[in-house]
Amino acid sequence: MNLIGLTRSELAAVLEDMGEKPFRTRQLWHWIYFRGATDFAQMSTLSKDLRARLADIHSLERPQVSREQTAMDGTRKWLLRFTDGKEAEAVHIPEDDRGAVCVSSQVGCTLTCRFCHTGTQMLVRNLEPAEIVGQFLVARDSYGEWPTPTDETRHLSNVVLMGMGEPLFNFDNVSKAVSILVDGEGLALSRRRITLSTSGVVPMIERCGHEMGVNLAVSLHAATDEVRSAIMPINRKYPLEPLMAALRAYPGVSNARRITLEYVMLKGINDSPADARALVRLVRGLPCKFNLIPFNPWPGAPYECTPMPAIQRFADILADAGLTAPIRMPRGRDILAACGQLKSASERERLQGYRARLAALSPDERAAAEAEHARP
Structure with a gap:
């Protein structure tokens, strides 16, 4: 059993089954999440006998780093491989005094938003709590940020669930991961430093506020159902009226804790002055702020980015109406780490390798290989 990803109560049950006292839970938790131990042998406050028994039957498994890239602006991206060979991506976006780790909640995505590169990759499966938390541990390893520093000194200060997948379609595993991230004796992130981004899974939004209590971001991207449904198929199931009602009822929303509305x-x-004025009407009375995102294209993308002068005019209309609407400058474009660009590069590479192997086979061997490849 991998001990990473277990809650405190689950970890306590493991130790109880081994005949250990309850206080061992706190010690083990400290080593895993405060010290970042990757080997039971490092845990000097535990007896040698316990360390040996733990190593015999348990592990401290992190995702394997298949590839690590650092962009010219300092953005760092990891392609991470899990024990079943599936892969997802995580990104660290550094700022002068802080930095956000963007983690994935699924391998692939089921939503097929037309402007998002991740949406061109089919959903494979949900990520487990160990795989979600593991992405943050890998980032900590990469920056050598152990033991857990204070908020004033840490570079990896925030977590944003904005990577591959829809977090609210993997609610239980994401909620469990959040409980581990915010534990004050381990990774010790404040709930106000964790943001969950959803495409608008209306029935789960209130539950997210009550059970996770994290900041909420919503991929809005349009002011009308007609446009939003064309670029975000989920809008056909959860259109703007029930979505906006759910946002207004989000637990804890206030002018001091506003909902972020992402707008590519x-x-x-979706970039005309009329669209901007429609947005003003749509969000009236909702404590919110906008992030205006210049579209990040990829090869074969169906859209172009709005010219910067037009984006600025759009932002000015929102600002004149009293709304906060900064333009989020793209980060990590040179390594395809910018917003909406996450997609496992190895997917394409494996397909190219598969096609090359097929070309070298006889017709009968090729037919057999294709049949095997098509099996679920």
């Missing part, structure tokens, strides 16, 4: 700027689609 697509040339000729």
